[in-house]
Amino acid sequence: MSNVQKRPNGSWRARYRDADGRDHARHFPRKIDAQRWLDEVTASIVTGRYVDPSKARTTLEEFYDDWSQRQLWATGTHVAMRRALTSCTFSDRPLASLRRSHVEAWVKSMVQAGLAPSTIRTRVMNVRAMLRAAVRDRALAEDPAEGVPLPRLRRREHAMTIPAPETVWRVVDGAPEWFRLYVALCAFAGLRVGETSGVQLGDVDFLRRQLHVQRQIQRDETGAVQATPPKHGSERTVSLPDELVEMIAWHVEHVGVRGSEQWLFMAKTGEPPLQDAVGNRWRRLLDELALERFRLHDLRHFYASGLIAAGCDVVTVQRALGHAKASTTLNTYSHLWPSAEDKTRAAAAGMMRESRGLPADRTAESG
Missing domain, CATH: 3.30.160 (Double Stranded RNA Binding Domain)
Incomplete structure (x- = not known):
């Protein structure tokens, strides 16, 4: 009307x-x-x-404060979204005044600050989720971040660091007693850092040699330590090698467990260790051992690469890592699986050896 x-x-x-x-x-x-x-x-x-005129006058931060309260997010998502909004240089501007140039200037400032391309991309995508929500809520006519160029990501096979087996064992062997099992669970069970911090004695089935991954440790929006379900619903059961089961038993006997929940790992604060504290201890350990730095999370890549090298299929690796979809596993590790060329070459080599009367698994002799 x-x-x-x-x-x-x-x-x-x-x-x-x-x-x-x-x-x-x-x-x-x-x-x-x-x-x-x-x-x-x-x-x-x-x-x-x-666009509703009254909504268009609200700032991005005001819109987020109202919108975020209605979202069914895990704690980690709330923290990541708030971090992205805090870094945003136009969060205090009315939605109606937002332009593409504001987003471009923000991206440029993050590049100049030395942030990793993946970090910049994640923050922009999180802020874009807010902007698209504002469009759907008729508070914004269009997403001003649409089409804004972002720093190029390195190809996964070049960006991913997979430490050598001897390096991994050197770190495990050189770690302090309480930290040795922590590193081993990341390297030989593929646990994420938060998942490792959240392991309790009751999660270990010594008879079946299994570990039930059912929580992670992280900060909530107030900064308090909180135990939550693993990300993306990745509760899972991980099959453990005998040697790792023995390490867990040794840890329980000599290092002990803490609290009524029987945490395997405990910080000086009396709570399970957070990622920042664990990361600091990890970097000090590498420096003490005079090793080139790599991330503790890279031990998860080491675990995945080992499974793939042993011939495990995509679904097996997906379940072991707790990925919600097999496509996530493929997108991350597809370069580690043998290619069609590799399989063709191996098959042809087998036929040549067989035709010469050699064992199929014997290395071909020169000449």
Whole structure:
């Protein structure tokens, strides 16, 4: 419902009622201007680009504070979204004033600050989730981040660090007693750092040689330590080698467990260790051993690469790592699986050896 009416003072009042039944009006000195504004509003409604004037005046931060309370997010997602918003240079601007140039300037500032391309991409995607939500809520006409160039990511096979087996064992062997099992669980069970911090004695089935991964340790939005389900619903049961089971038993006997929950690992604060503290201890350990630095998370890649090298299929690796989808496993580790060329070459080599009367697994002799 809309109309244009002349007022007693000679101005023209354009009025319309939105889908929620609220009246909106503006006054113009000329009737043609009032009608033009009303036509523009009508066109935006028809094309789906209508923006509620009252919502358009809110800032991105104000919109996020209201929108985030309705989202079914895990604690880690809340923390990541808030971190992205805090780093955003236009979070205090009204939504109606946001332009592509604001996003471009923010991306450039993160590049100049030396942030990793993957970090920049994650933060931009999180802020874009807020912007797209604002579009759906008719608080923003379009996503100003659409099409903004982001730093290029390195190819996974070049960006991924997989330590050598001898390096991994040197770190395990050189770690302090309490930390030795922590490193081993990352390297030989493929646990994430938060998952390792969350292991309790009751999670270990010594008879079946299994570890039930059912929680992770992280900070909540207030900074408090919190135990939550693993990310993306990746609760799982990991099959353990005998040597790792023996390490767990040794740890329980000589290092002990803590608290009524029987945590395998405990920080000086009396709580399970957080990622920052574990990361600091990990880096000190590498320095003490005079090893080139790599991430503790790279031990998870070491575990995955070992499974693949042993001939495990995609689904087996997916389940062991706790990926929600097999596509995630393939996207991350596809370069580690033998290619069609590798299989063809191996098959042809086997046929050649067989035709020469050699064992199929014997290395071909030169000459």
